[in-house]
Amino acid sequence: MGRKIFSIATLSFFYLIPFFAFLATANDNLVPQETICESSHYPSYCRNILPKQKAKIHDFARFSIQKSIFQSHKFLNSLNFYLGSSTLSKETKNVIKDCLFLSQLTSQYLSKSNYIALKNTNETFYTSQVDDTQTLLSAVITNHQTCLDGLMTVANSNLTIKNYLISQLSNDNKLHSVSLGLFTKGWMHEKKNKTLWNSRGWHSGNFRNGRLPLKMSNRTRAIYDSSRGRGKKHDDDYDGDDDEGGVLVRDIVVVSKDGSGNFTTINDAVAAAPNNTINATNGYFLIFIKEGIYEEYVSIPQNKAYLMMIGDGINQTVITGNHSVGDGWTTFNSPTFAVVAPGFVAVNITFRNTAGPSKFQAVAMRSGADMSAFYRCSFEGYQDTLYTHSLRQFYKECDIYGTIDFIFGNAAVVLQNCNIYPRLPLPGQFNPITAQGRTDPNQNTGISIHNCTIKPAEDLVPSVGIVKTYLGRPWKEYSRTVVMQSLLENLIEPSGWSIWSGDFALSTLYYAEYDNRGAGANTSNRVIWQGYHVINATDAANFTVDNFLHGNDWLPQIGVPYIN
Structure with a gap:
């Protein structure tokens, strides 16, 4: 109750138009769908979902990522539907709740990946963007595998889940794998070359003298020092300044079981933290x-x-x-x-x-x-x-x-x-x-x-x-x-x-x-x-x-x- 159920028809209209808009703009460096799919982890499945025409590898990748977004919303709908059933065992509901949590993260990861892919229409990413996107698409597969592992533990006690949710998730996993594979083939060559490793080289940011560099205002420093005990030295004591740098601490709260801090529980302190820091x-x-x-x-x-x-x-x-x-x-x-x-x-x-x-x-x-x-x-x-x-x-x-x-x-x-x-x-x-x-x-x-x-x-x-x-x-x-x-x-x-x-x-x-x-x-x-x-x-x-x-x-x- 109160959960938002997406309209599949609406989503189909919203996502399928951009799919084919990509491919219409392709002009050079075109490759056949069959050739691209040979490099996929699931070549047969790849051939079934990609348009049967020539296009750039980058456009095929964008197509697949957007199709992954569409399928992720469909799966969320399915989970919400089953979670509303009164016939499920507690064990099964716990598994579906895990899947719902993971699938919501998956939708966010795919949306962010899609945004990066659409934004970079010249097919050149910064190295960090390549790494970020491969990381997100890797996590999408991990999330679905975690859900699948959980569903397998309750499948024998619920044949509907076995025949529908697991089947749907297995196909989605193949789709997400194709998205990751096409992205990797299209963009990973932009990543910096590996260099010989100097294992003795320390790259430690602003780390100094064995202490974590916390840069605080006078107010936050006073609270921090008071909480730790005046005059005591700790592993994370370091007073940074504008010239030397330091990890900026914009605010501080203290948790103490004896009531001497702002909160007595960690959860209350987490709830007080700001939302969506950039x-x-x-x-x-x-x-x-x-x-x-x-x-x-x-x-x-x-x-x-x-x-x-x-x-x-x-x-x-x-x-x-x-x-x-x-x-x-x-x-x-x-x-x-x-x-x-x-x-x-x-x-x-x-x-x-x-x-x-x-x-x-x-x-x-x-x-x-x-x-x-x-x-x-x-x-x-x-x-x-x-x-x-x-x-x-x-x-x-x-x-x-x-x-x-x-x-x-x-x-x-x-x-x-x-x-x-x-x-x-x-x-x-x-x-x-x-x-x-x-x-x-x-x-x-x-x-x-x-x-x-x-x-x-x-x-x-x-x-x-x-x-x-x-x-x-x-x-x-x-x-x-x-x-x-x-x-x-x-x-x-x-x-x-x-x-x-x-x-x-x-x-x-x-x-x-x-x-x-x-x-x-x-x-x-x-x-x-x-x-x-x-x-x-x-x-x-x-x-x-x-x-x-x-x-x-x-x-x-x-x-x-x-x-x-």
């Missing part, structure tokens, strides 16, 4: 969270952009919950803390899920926040601790604890100088550290673990050699994970990587290691899968902060340090 240059809204254990479930919506949270330190400021699949939550909706707001920054906070290993998937933190950073934070759980769901994310000097697949998802993510701690699982279980979820070869996603330390948590130490621990396993067909210049202690199995099921994805995945050290880094007995590689510095350069995340364009605004 970019970081307008300044961050800072929420300082004083020491304490905050038992609440926090979700940062997309309209709360450029929000910064700073705590009193790991294990000092703790956000904790215990939602799990074992207790009826979906994996996607089990996080203690979830964020989709772009430009989000968290510093000195522990995110925890205490459900335990017997409750199956139980997420401590889920991020679908583009251009987000987590600095000196900890993530504690067991199975599925850290859900790096989608878009571009960076983690620096963080601690990550878990058991099965405890770093998973399909973002483009770099973990740098982090400590990764496999814990003791249930008897008979093993520990695959990562489960990366790339489903399409054109997605710019993957997990890059750079200059990290992988060692056993205290409870696992006595069982090293008994409990098998692997760097990862392929959750999806094009799973991609790279471990480079990291310390791997002796808990890592000599084979390094584990299967998911049989030979699934072993020839299509991309797993790589470069210049690692420690007792677990010896690659002489690693798996011999087609998709596994020991790479050199030139290949490793593809997975650095700049080349993989385009980080030089956005991390300096955040102030979190990074190695390029």
Whole structure:
């Protein structure tokens, strides 16, 4: 009730006219539809949806993106229709709610991609626009795959969902893949060439002397200093000025359990944050969270952009919950803390899920926040601790604890100088550290673990050699994970990587290691899968902060340090 239902007839009229307007303007560099579709991940489906005529690759891409927009609205209509049914089980409704949330994000991502594609009629994008659009279109596929995975878990109990929603979603996934593939073929050559990697080069924005550069007014600085304790020095203390720069903080609120701040809950502070901040240059809204254990479930919506949270330190400021699949939550909706707001920054906070290993998937933190950073934070759980769901994310000097697949998802993510701690699982279980979820070869996603330390948590130490621990396993067909210049202690199995099921994805995945050290880094007995590689510095350069995340364009605004 109160949901807006789109008219399919209206949408058809609105979108189909621009489809053919593109193609009528094509004049040179024309290619047949059949030729273009051969490069698609789904060539037969591509031939069925594209107009059977010659056109520029860019016009075919625009056509496909707009058709994706039309189909995304149709799917939203279907979800709204089913969600209104009184016959659905609670489990099924929870899955559909996840799908609705993800599909609403998808519509926004497609609209933004379409705007960029239409705006650049000369077919030349800035490099950042190419990366932005590929990132958004990659996230569209990730969102639909997450929804599809959820629907598959309830399909047998609801044949209507199985026969209609899943079928519709599967076709839409093919369409979104075609859109991503055509965009990639048409524009990715504009992206800058990869360069040889100087692994010792620090590109740290305004970062100085080990401190996060916060630029504040006298009023906000006084509130901040008072909250932290006068005279104390902290990791994020730095007074920037107009000449030296600094991360602008335009306002601050304080959360304290004892009532000494502006709010006693984090959710109330988030609600007070401004809506729809355009970019970081307008300044961050800072929420300082004083020491304490905050038992609440926090979700940062997309309209709360450029929000910064700073705590009193790991294990000092703790956000904790215990939602799990074992207790009826979906994996996607089990996080203690979830964020989709772009430009989000968290510093000195522990995110925890205490459900335990017997409750199956139980997420401590889920991020679908583009251009987000987590600095000196900890993530504690067991199975599925850290859900790096989608878009571009960076983690620096963080601690990550878990058991099965405890770093998973399909973002483009770099973990740098982090400590990764496999814990003791249930008897008979093993520990695959990562489960990366790339489903399409054109997605710019993957997990890059750079200059990290992988060692056993205290409870696992006595069982090293008994409990098998692997760097990862392929959750999806094009799973991609790279471990480079990291310390791997002796808990890592000599084979390094584990299967998911049989030979699934072993020839299509991309797993790589470069210049690692420690007792677990010896690659002489690693798996011999087609998709596994020991790479050199030139290949490793593809997975650095700049080349993989385009980080030089956005991390300096955040102030979190990074190695390029």
